[in-house]
Amino acid sequence: MLLKGSIIGQHIGTEKRFAADPTVRKKNVANGDINLGRVLFSFSFSDQDGAGRPLTKGTGRPLSDTANPLKDERAFNRISAPDANSCAGCHNLPYGIAGGGGDFVTNVFVLGQRFDFVTFDPNDKVPTRGSVDESGKPAAVQTIANMRSTTGLFGAGYLEMIARQVTADLQQIRNSIKLGQTRELKSKGISFGKLTLTKAGLWDTSKVEGLPRLSLLSTDSTNPPTLVIRPWHQAGHAVSIREFTNTAFNHHHGMQSTERFGLDTDPDGDGVKNELTRDDITAVSIWQATLQVPGRVISRHPVIEQAVLNGERVFERIGCATCHIPKLPLDKEGWIYSEPNPYNPPGNLRQGEAPDVKVDLNSAELPAPRLKPDANDIVWVDAYTDFKLHDIGGAEDVEPLDMNQSPWSPKFREGNRRFLTKRLWGAANEPPFFHHGLFTTMRRSILAHAGEALDSRRAFEALPDYDKDSLIEFLKTLQVLPPGTTERIVDQNFKPREWPPAMQPSGAGGRR
Numbered sequence: 001m002l003l004k005g006s007i008i009g010q011h012i013g014t015e016k017r018f019a020a021d022p023t024v025r026k027k028n029v030a031n032g033d034i035n036l037g038r039v040l041f042s043f044s045f046s047d048q049d050g051a052g053r054p055l056t057k058g059t060g061r062p063l064s065d066t067a068n069p070l071k072d073e074r075a076f077n078r079i080s081a082p083d084a085n086s087c088a089g090c091h092n093l094p095y096g097i098a099g100g101g102g103d104f105v106t107n108v109f110v111l112g113q114r115f116d117f118v119t120f121d122p123n124d125k126v127p128t129r130g131s132v133d134e135s136g137k138p139a140a141v142q143t144i145a146n147m148r149s150t151t152g153l154f155g156a157g158y159l160e161m162i163a164r165q166v167t168a169d170l171q172q173i174r175n176s177i178k179l180g181q182t183r184e185l186k187s188k189g190i191s192f193g194k195l196t197l198t199k200a201g202l203w204d205t206s207k208v209e210g211l212p213r214l215s216l217l218s219t220d221s222t223n224p225p226t227l228v229i230r231p232w233h234q235a236g237h238a239v240s241i242r243e244f245t246n247t248a249f250n251h252h253h254g255m256q257s258t259e260r261f262g263l264d265t266d267p268d269g270d271g272v273k274n275e276l277t278r279d280d281i282t283a284v285s286i287w288q289a290t291l292q293v294p295g296r297v298i299s300r301h302p303v304i305e306q307a308v309l310n311g312e313r314v315f316e317r318i319g320c321a322t323c324h325i326p327k328l329p330l331d332k333e334g335w336i337y338s339e340p341n342p343y344n345p346p347g348n349l350r351q352g353e354a355p356d357v358k359v360d361l362n363s364a365e366l367p368a369p370r371l372k373p374d375a376n377d378i379v380w381v382d383a384y385t386d387f388k389l390h391d392i393g394g395a396e397d398v399e400p401l402d403m404n405q406s407p408w409s410p411k412f413r414e415g416n417r418r419f420l421t422k423r424l425w426g427a428a429n430e431p432p433f434f435h436h437g438l439f440t441t442m443r444r445s446i447l448a449h450a451g452e453a454l455d456s457r458r459a460f461e462a463l464p465d466y467d468k469d470s471l472i473e474f475l476k477t478l479q480v481l482p483p484g485t486t487e488r489i490v491d492q493n494f495k496p497r498e499w500p501p502a503m504q505p506s507g508a509g510g511r512r
């Protein structure tokens with residue numbers, strides 16, 4: 001993103017022209033100005049900014065066929081990407097909010113980027129060029145990648161801070177385990193099963209639950225499993241917003257960050273170096289982390305109020321809340337978000353490599369609404385998730401590829417059935433639903449729960465109609481609010497309201 005020569009006649013917007021000077025960017029970010037993050041997230045990158053990656057794949061690896069660079073008519077490809085001009089081109093719902101979720105049209109073919117340029121040409125036999133995969137098999141649109149729906153980053157900073165605290169708790173338990181011992185991995189009331197250090201000094205993770213494979217790898221007693229919570233990617237893959245952001249810039253736009261791809265280098269061969277600096281990535285990451293949290297829209301219509309109250313109780317009674325935990329505590333000032341995440345993998349800025357940049361997620365200067373500490377100095381994050389992976393699919397429900405395996409291992413092509421418990425805050429106005437975005441209603445989503453969630457789905461099916469409809473009515477209240485709304489619980493006109501309503505007989509209320 002370095003501006004060369006004259007400032008006129010270039011395809012760079014006004015805001016970016018301001019931002020084009022790296023020393024200005026550095027100063028702003030160090031002073032806590034994350035506005036640059038908003039600009040970069042919504043910016044349509046041009047060739048002159050370094051968009052496009054003629055010689056490399058979205059994975060960062062060289063093309064399988066360097067004789068056919070990704071430029072001109074091969075510059076964009078909906079399946080193998082680059083597939084968009086800006087982050088906000090996909091992340092913009094509801095209300096056009098940058099950083100939000102996306103319509104079905106913004107679905108990503110995750111892992112399609114390991115191909116140069118997907119053509120499905122039956123005559124092309126070069127692995128991962130355009131048609132056949134690593135194993136030499138011809139790919140189809142249904143098997144070449146995992147179709148994923150665009151998720152919103154609302155409240156992302158709070159979510160990542162919960163994940164960091166859970167990781168710290170699990171690692172502390174792990175570090176206390178002596179040879180021959182087994183201990184339960186538990187944090188914030190969530191059980192992640194049991195971890196054993198065998199007498200022979202090997203870590204046995206076979207009884208650990210809900211953590212992704214990459215967090216369970218261990219070679220010997222001196223290299224224990226990291227147990228890191230990976231809250232990003234619906235299959236639990238990325239540790240931090242920052243890690244995801246470095247990957248996304250390259251994958252979707254061919255914009256390379258220096259911390260991932262090196263300083264003063266041009267690995268993608270587009271003639272532009274230092275396309276995104278460390279400060280750019282810090283700014284975009286913090287800006288996403290500070291997006292407003294979702295709220296609730298509850299109509300004052302008495303029939304609807306009754307149904308919502310009843311639906312909240314049904315949700316707990318039939319076991320939905322065992323995975324979609326209504327609220328989790330952020331204590332020890334966990335609302336002071338910092339970049340970088342201490343658990344970042346290599347290829348991303350790591351703690352100690354630059355001064356930490358901190359921001360108070362509760363600050364009234366950030367977009368409203370926000371969370372506030374209670375009398376015991378705890379911020380309750382009511383995201384309705386447990387940060388665990390679950391297999392809730394039926395027999396047929398397996399996505400083609402396992403992103404947590406190496407693409408060269410056969411396991412990669414055995415597919416994946418495990419997804420993070422979808423956070424339900426803001427779900428109601430961020431359709432479509434499920435990781436693939438194939439469902440247009442939440443009712444359909446509930447009926448698709450099987451596997452580990454089979455009991456609660458059956459309990460749902462067995463409910464009287466009134467209770468079923470009440471549950472849906474409760475889920476419908478979980479919304480992202482129109483920009484500028486400051487209170488989290490509002491009525492149908494987005495005016496603040498009390499919840500549960502006053503004058504309810506005791507014991508009939510919800511949680512707040």
Ligand code: HEC
Pocket residue numbers: 041083084085086087088089090091106107108110148149150151152153231232233234235241244245248249252253284288
């Ligand atoms: C072509 C559409 C598209 C574009 C462009 C796009 N994203 Fe995304 N984004 C997605 C989809 C789809 C997911 C869900 C991925 C998954 O679950 O595997 C996602 C997920 C994310 C997540 C993790 C959220 C979560 O719930 O797991 C972050 C962070 C993110 N995107 C940031 C960015 C940034 C930063 C950019 C720009 C550099 C960007 N995205 C560009 C579609 C897009």
Ligand code: HEC
Pocket residue numbers: 234315318319320321322323324389390392419420421422423424427432433434435436442445446449452453456457460471475
């Ligand atoms: C065993 C854990 C578990 C239980 C129990 C469970 N869920 Fe889920 N739920 C999930 C997971 C995992 C997903 C994400 C599935 C996917 O994307 O493939 C999900 C997704 C959803 C979605 C889709 C949200 C979206 O934005 O895409 C809704 C709605 C939902 N659950 C509601 C419920 C309700 C209501 C119940 C009780 C009847 C329930 N869940 C019980 C784990 C669970």
